[in-house]
Amino acid sequence: MGIIVNLEEDKKKAGAAKFQSERKIIQSAAVPIELENIDTDQIIPARFLKATTREGFGKNLFRDWRYENDDETKPVKDFALNNKIYSGKILVAGKNFGCGSSREHAAWAIKDYGFDAVVSSFFADIFKNNALNNFLLPVQVSEDFLQKLFDAIHKDTNAAIEINLEEQYIKIVATGDQESFDINQYKKTCLLNGFDDIDYLLNMREEIEAFEKNKV
Amino acid sequence: MAKTLFDKIWEKHIVKEIEGGPSVLYIDTHFIHEVTSPQAFKGLEKRGLPLFRPKQIVATADHNVPTLHQELPIKEELSRIQVQTLKDNCEKFGVELYGLGHPYQGIVHVIGPELGVTQPGSTYVCGDSHTSTHGAFGSIAFGIGTSEVEMVMATQCLLQSHPKLMRISVDGELHKGVTSKDIVLYVIAQISASGATGYAVEFAGSAIRSLSMEARMTICNMSIEMGARCGMIAPDEITFDYIKGREFAPKGEEWEKKLAFWKTLYSDDEATFDKEYHFKAEDIEPMITYGTNPGMGIGVSGQVPEFSTIDERDKPSFEKSIHYMGLHAGEKIKGHKVDYVFIGSCTNSRIEDLRQVAAFVKGKKKSDDVTVWIVPGSKQVEAQAKEEGIDKIFEEAGFQLRQPGCSACLGMNEDKIPAGKYCISTSNRNFEGRQGPNARTMLASPLTAAAAAITGVISDVRELF
Numbered sequence: 001m002g003i004i005v006n007l008e009e010d011k012k013k014a015g016a017a018k019f020q021s022e023r024k025i026i027q028s029a030a031v032p033i034e035l036e037n038i039d040t041d042q043i044i045p046a047r048f049l050k051a052t053t054r055e056g057f058g059k060n061l062f063r064d065w066r067y068e069n070d071d072e073t074k075p076v077k078d079f080a081l082n083n084k085i086y087s088g089k090i091l092v093a094g095k096n097f098g099c100g101s102s103r104e105h106a107a108w109a110i111k112d113y114g115f116d117a118v119v120s121s122f123f124a125d126i127f128k129n130n131a132l133n134n135f136l137l138p139v140q141v142s143e144d145f146l147q148k149l150f151d152a153i154h155k156d157t158n159a160a161i162e163i164n165l166e167e168q169y170i171k172i173v174a175t176g177d178q179e180s181f182d183i184n185q186y187k188k189t190c191l192l193n194g195f196d197d198i199d200y201l202l203n204m205r206e207e208i209e210a211f212e213k214n215k216v
Numbered sequence: 217m218a219k220t221l222f223d224k225i226w227e228k229h230i231v232k233e234i235e236g237g238p239s240v241l242y243i244d245t246h247f248i249h250e251v252t253s254p255q256a257f258k259g260l261e262k263r264g265l266p267l268f269r270p271k272q273i274v275a276t277a278d279h280n281v282p283t284l285h286q287e288l289p290i291k292e293e294l295s296r297i298q299v300q301t302l303k304d305n306c307e308k309f310g311v312e313l314y315g316l317g318h319p320y321q322g323i324v325h326v327i328g329p330e331l332g333v334t335q336p337g338s339t340y341v342c343g344d345s346h347t348s349t350h351g352a353f354g355s356i357a358f359g360i361g362t363s364e365v366e367m368v369m370a371t372q373c374l375l376q377s378h379p380k381l382m383r384i385s386v387d388g389e390l391h392k393g394v395t396s397k398d399i400v401l402y403v404i405a406q407i408s409a410s411g412a413t414g415y416a417v418e419f420a421g422s423a424i425r426s427l428s429m430e431a432r433m434t435i436c437n438m439s440i441e442m443g444a445r446c447g448m449i450a451p452d453e454i455t456f457d458y459i460k461g462r463e464f465a466p467k468g469e470e471w472e473k474k475l476a477f478w479k480t481l482y483s484d485d486e487a488t489f490d491k492e493y494h495f496k497a498e499d500i501e502p503m504i505t506y507g508t509n510p511g512m513g514i515g516v517s518g519q520v521p522e523f524s525t526i527d528e529r530d531k532p533s534f535e536k537s538i539h540y541m542g543l544h545a546g547e548k549i550k551g552h553k554v555d556y557v558f559i560g561s562c563t564n565s566r567i568e569d570l571r572q573v574a575a576f577v578k579g580k581k582k583s584d585d586v587t588v589w590i591v592p593g594s595k596q597v598e599a600q601a602k603e604e605g606i607d608k609i610f611e612e613a614g615f616q617l618r619q620p621g622c623s624a625c626l627g628m629n630e631d632k633i634p635a636g637k638y639c640i641s642t643s644n645r646n647f648e649g650r651q652g653p654n655a656r657t658m659l660a661s662p663l664t665a666a667a668a669a670i671t672g673v674i675s676d677v678r679e680l681f
Contacts, residue, residue, distance in 0.1 A: 036533040037409055037509045041647040046626040050280065050294035052254035052301050054362075064649045069635075094533065096410035099443060099509070100647060101626075102345040103252065104361035125379075125413060125445050126345060130361035143529070184377065186237025196363070198263075201371040204232065204240060205268070208373055211231040211242060 024192065026116050026137070026163045027173070029088035031080050032153045033062075038093050039100035040127060044109040046101075057105055058112030081113075085157040089116040092149050092161075096120075097138075098127025107134045117163050119170065121146045132187050133196060139163055139170055145179040148172065165191060218486035220381055221450050222416045225356050225481070229339050231373060238375040244338040245272055246368045247324045248311070250302040251279045251628070252343025256366035257305040267309045269372045274333055275306050276314040278323045279628050283591050283618035286316050295629060322594020322620045325349040325562035329433060330596055332462025336451035336478040341368055345440045346562045346644065352432035353459070354451035354481045356416070359440065379445045380414050380490040383483070385421035388497035393678040395572070396431035397564060397642065397661035399423065400438040401503035401513040403495060409511035413443030415491065418483060423497035424449060429458040430568040437563045438644050441510035450482040502677055505646045505659040506549055507537040512646070516664065516676045520547045540648055541656050542636070550674050553585075554638050557669040558651070559615075559662050560591030561625035561643035567600050569642065569662045574606040576666050576677070582614040583672030589631065590615050591623040615669065627652045640668045 048060045066081055068074040075082040091110065097120035098106060107130040110118060117137040131138045141149070152159045152172045160173035165188065171178035183191075190196060201208075219227075231240040253275075260267070267273065280295040290296035299316065306313040314320040320327055325346050328334040334350045340357035341347060343365045350357035364374055384407075386399055404411070417439050424432070432449050439447025456475060459465045466474045501515035514520070523545040526534045538545060543552075559565070559573055570592065582588050590610055592598040598620055601607055610617045624631040625643035632652030633639040639657050642665050646657040658674070667677040 034532060035536065036530060037511075039509065039645075039647045041626075041645065041650050045649055045653075046628045049251050049628065050298050052298060053258070054255050064653055070653055094529075096413070096443070099409060099413075100345065100440075100645060102343060102347075102359035102361055104255075104343075104363060107361070122410060122413065124410070124443060126359055126361060129364065133361060133363035184237060186234055186375070197375045198259075198363070198367045198370055200375065201240070201367055201373050202265075204373070205371060208231055208240075208242070208268075208371055212372075215228075215242070 024164065024166045026089055027160055028090050029086070029158050030090040030092045030119070030149065030153055030161045031086045031088055032150055033080050033091065033093045034150055036094035037096045037099055040098055040103050040106040041100055043098070043106040044103065049103060049105055054108050056112065057109035058114065061109040061113045089114065090119060090161050090163065091115045091117070092119045092146070092153065094120065094146070095122040095143070097123050098131070099124040102126045102130070104130040104134070107131045107136050111136045119146070119149060132191070135191060137163065137165060137191065139181050141170060141179050141181060145170070145177070148177055218484035218488075220483045220487045220489065221354060221418055221448060221481055222356065222381055225337055225339070226378065228337070229356070234375070238377040240373050241376040242339065243341050243368050243372055243374060245274060245333060245340050246372075247328055247340065247342035247347065248273055248275045248365065249279055249324050249342070249344065250277050250298045252362050252365055253305065254298065254301045255362045256343070256369055257309065259366040260369055263370070265370050267311065267369050270310040272372060273311045274314070274328065275302065275311050276321055276324050276327055277302055277316055278620070279622045279626070281316055281621040282629050283621050283623045283631055286619045292630065319595050322596065323562045323565065323622055325433075325437065326566060326593030326597065329353065329429070330462070330594060332459055332465035335459060335465070335474070336455060336481050341374065346437050348439045348444065348447045349433050349437040349562055351439070351446050351448035352429060352436040353455055354448060354478070356446055356448065358446040379416045382412055382415040382417045382444070382491045382493070383489045384417055384419050384493045384495070386419070386423040386495045386497055387421040388423055390423060390497045390500065391678070393502055393663060393681065394500050395661045395663060396427050396434045398500050398503045399497070400435045401505065401510070401659060402500045403493075404438065404442045404511050405503070405513035406495065407442055407493065409441060409509040410443045411511075412439065415444055417442070417444040417447045418489075419447060419449050420483070425452065428568060429454060430566040433566070434563055438510065441644055451478050502661060502664045504549055504640075504664060504674060506541060506543055507534070508540055508646055508648050509537070510644065510646060510659060512537065513659070514549060516550055516674060518549060520545055520549065522546045550676060552638070552674045554640050554668045554673060555586065556633050556637055556639035557586055557588045557665050558591070558624040558639055558641040558643065559665050560589065560593070560623050562593065562622070563644045564642035564662050565591060565593030565597065567597050570597065570601050570606050571604070573662045573666045574609040576663060577613040577615070577670065578609050580613055580670050582669045585672050586669050588615040588669045589624060590617045591631070592617070592620050594620050624651050626650060627655070633657070640665045640674070
């Protein structure tokens with residue numbers, strides 16, 4: 001499992017020091033963390049925020065839930081990221097995911113680890129923006145559908161989950177159960193085309209200057 | 217048409233609305249610090265862009281700095297590099313930096329208001345979720361990620377969707393020993409750590425109006441802990457008196473002009489909110505948290521909830537949380553042992569907090585088993601405390617007054633709580649490992665923290681006056 005359909009990397013965008021992926025459909029098994037209020041301090045503890053680059057945070061994703069006493073030779077066996085029965089590009093977690101600190105390092109860590117989407121019944125605002133700005137898709141589902149996802153993964157840890165961004169639905173492939181999800185249309189266009197906000201804003205500098213002149 | 221405080225400010229800052237999408241929001245002032253800015257500066261460099269409005273950036277070093285011997289080079293290599301990187305970037309890009317050694321250095325959300333940078337009717341952002349603090353002045357202020365930091369650096373704008381609007385009213389009079397920290401911990405316990413997600417929250421009501429500016433900042437600071445995009449309080453005479461005369465406050469004619477505008481900043485009587493809550497100040501007692509999110513708070517006379525009262529879906533998280541804290545369902549919280557007391561952070565490290573603690577501990581001694589760290593929010597707070605002799609009171613009580621920084625709120629520097637130890641903390645987050653791997657944090661007001669410092673156990677400060 002772990003197949004991304006329709007993945008096109010656009011590395012050529014002039015001036016942009018990043019490469020963006022066009023993702024219409026993600027189909028993959030999923031990794032479940034059945035806990036609520038997962039805060040960004042758990043996703044990436046503060047002591048790993050001392051880097052001055054955006055790379056390499058994946059190895060410390062959920063660091064203190066992954067290892068006993070910060071010791072990489074002692075992985076916590078029950079924790080989903082250490083449990084080999086789970087794999088895939090989709091992280092599924094309980095409500096209020098990403099609460100707390102605004103650290104974008106949380107989104108960087110999840111993405112760097114290899115996830116392309118996070119599914120939860122509720123996302124904290126800042127995390128959601130940070131995820132979108134890093135082409136990590138936050139998919140908000142109902143409590144009931146979230147439970148169905150957990151049930152499906154428990155039944156078959158390889159259960160394929162399909163997330164279709166273009167059509168805005170998430171589906172449990174085996175059962176056909178699906179639910180539509182919301183996404184800001186502007187952000188959807190950005191994700192589908194690999195645009196980011198800064199490109200948009202940079203094109204608006206004249207309007208911004210005009211606004212400043214008229215501002216009281 | 218009747219308008220809310222939020223909309224009066226929001227509308228003045230919209231450069232453009234995008235159909236079916238977010239709006240382009242103009243940011244008046246951008247606060248930066250060493251942790252969330254380096255990648256943004258790097259991004260600008262890669263794009264070959266200058267800072268769009270360097271004069272609208274205020275920079276300081278706070279998250280990583282040691283709180284002892286700030287005159288010496290920072291020992292920890294990565295911290296030293298990060299603080300140096302901020303310095304280099306500020307020099308290269310032309311930003312004024314209140315770095316280590318500068319008399320204005322301090323926690324970014326403490327120095328903004330104390331320098332008079334934070335003013336009503338403006339928009340503020342920072343790569344730090346507690347930027348909501350500045351909303352106490354009747355402004356729109358919120359935390360952003362590093363990609364957004366880069367956007368503001370490049371264009372002084374952000375793409376933002378209009379949030380839903382919530383008003384939380386607290387009316388009545390607070391009991392003695394109950395502070396604004398208790399109000400906000402109480403509200404979060406009532407509406408949960410995600411109760412205001414997606415909303416901008418205006419705090420109103422007679423109990424809020426009667427608070428000082430510093431107490432109001434504590435409330436807005438923690439609005440992010442209920443998930444809010446931002447928190448705000450309409451400015452009034454208390455606000456104007458606080459700002460007047462500060463370093464960057466408007467002066468002379470400019471002051472009069474600004475004041476006239478600021479006086480228009482309130483929610484009109486007929487204005488409507490998407491959601492409203494009403495609480496009574498009399499119902500609030502000194503609060504403390506028992507769990508691992510700020511919504512897990514109870515009155516000090518209370519007990520950890522019984523397992524049977526927890527919603528089925530919430531049980532795994534609840535169980536994990538109290539197991540981490542070494543507590544039992546149904547256990548009374550008062551009398552529980554405390555190892556550390558931390559009084560500091562952008563929530564409660566201002567001069568009034570220190571004065572309140574000093575007035576309470578004067579003539580008392582700390583419990584032998586407790587380590588007490590007092591970390592002032594800024595160099596100015598530190599200097600003021602010394603001028604008032606507060607440092608002597610702390611010294612006599614056995615409290616250690618350290619130097620300004622974020623310190624043990626998030627333990628990015630050496631100020632960490634050891635594994636398994638209990639810390640009563642005036643900070644804002646009790647997340648697992650927040651104050652150090654396996655540290656156990658209990659959030660409380662400076663008064664409740666000071667009471668625990670004296671007795672060595674969780675205590676009801678009202679019984680100790």
